Structure formats: structure tokens, C-alpha cells
Amino acid sequence: MLKTVKSNFFDLAIDRKMYSNKPNLAFRLNYIFEGVNFVNKTVLDVGGGAGLLTFYAAVKGAKKVVCLEPEFDGSNSGMIEKFKEFKSALATSFPIEHLPLTLQDYVGQIKDESYDIVLLHNSINHLDEEACISFLEKESSYNTYKEIFTAVYSKMSKGGKLIVADCSRDNFLNAIGMKCYFNPTIEWHKHQRPETWVSLLKEIGFRKPVIKWSTPNKLGKPGRVLMGNSFMSYLTQSHFKFTMEK
Secondary structure (H helix, E strand, O other): OHHHHHHHHHHHHHHOOOOOOHHHHHHHHHHHOOOOOOOOOEEEEEOOOOOHHHHHHHHOOOOEEEEEOOHHHOOOOOHHHHHHHHHHHHOOOOOEEEEOOOHHHHHHHOOOOOEEEEEEEOOHHHOOHHHHHOOOOOHHHHHHHHHHHHHHHHOEEEEEEEEEEEEOOOOHHHHOOOOOOOOOOOOHHHOOOHHHHHHHHHHHOOEEEEEEEOOOHHHHHHHHHHHOOHHHHHHOOOEEEEEEEO
């Protein structure tokens, strides 16, 4: 049954144009969730859009997944409806929930919940864009993010895993005044380096940072071996992933 649902997940994701093709999607998911066991875990997917990663966590055995996507706060429109349609087509019994809330609002209102896995995929820089832009220049901006993740830390179970994936601040093509072919819509000044985030999170108490650099999915494992480093990423898509633990 689980195998069938997993197969349906990939078929539906491609049919609904949530990803380009199944091999690329599988490669990407394996990269993001490398070494992660979802069975009987609670998961918080921050800025999860229409729920692609949320549904994957459920398919892989998570006992509860909450997807946050604050449509009213500048995100892509129609995400809630797309989420409902995907859930109806895949499995309505999945223990998943889609809420139109920011991370700040959500952690401020929950009381007894705790999460084993917290995922921020292309969302950490947008939790408070103004604060992120001036993160290194203004103490108040730094403290804004510190308060956010202190609250997140308090809502995670001991040994819980934080997964963050996003674009860094530095990109070669952007530096020479050209549009980045790999990420043409990125506003680079609104982003920060992974090392910057790791330093902040260490102050809060997160530990065991592991930083990796993304490579184009179509290049597969050979591309990961040859280009999975900070220099090659700087020349191409400047996208990273890091994990830390509570």
C-alpha cells in the first residue's frame, strides 16, 4: 500500500507540474532528506507552498506534518487550494495540515506540540525580508532572527533535526552584473550565506552543522561529485543545504 501511494505521489507531482520529471524529483528529494527517517516523526514544513515536501514526508511515514504557507503575506497565491486538491487525489487520510500562517505566528500560538523535523526549503531568507537584508549591519535585525529560531528551538524535540535549503548571498554571474541562468528570479541581497545562519543557530543551541552545496538535478550523482562544493556552486546556482540538531 505504501509503495503504491509513493508511486502515486510522484505521478501526481509531475502531472500537476510541481516538478519537471520523476528522476529529477527523486534525486532532489534524496538530496534534501539524506539520512532522514520520517517514520512516526512529527514534521513542520515552513513555507511549504502547495505541500510537495509535506506530502513526501507523509508518504515516507511521518505521523504528523504541518505545512505553513502564509498566502496573505506575499507568497504565491492559490497554494491552499492546490494543497487540498493534491491531498484529495493522493490520500485524504494523511495526517497533514496546511495553515496560512507565518512561522512566527505559528510558534507563538502552539503550546504542547513539539517537532522532530523542521524544514525550511527556500524560506529562511523570507521569514522577515527586511531583517534579513540588514542582518549583518543591524543588531535589531539579527535579534529578530534570533528570536524566531529561539522559539523554534523550544518547539523541537531533543535530537530533532533542522533542515535548511536556500540560495546563498554570493553568485558569480550576479557579481558581474548578469542574470543567473540557474536562478534568474533570486534577489541576492535578500539572502545570507549558510555559514552566517549556522553561526546564529549555534548561539541558540543547535549543534552538529553539516553544510552541502546543491548541483543541477539533471547532472545526477556525477554532478554531485564534481560540482558539490562552494566554489562550483558560486559559479552556478549558489544553492546550499545544511542540517543541524537540537
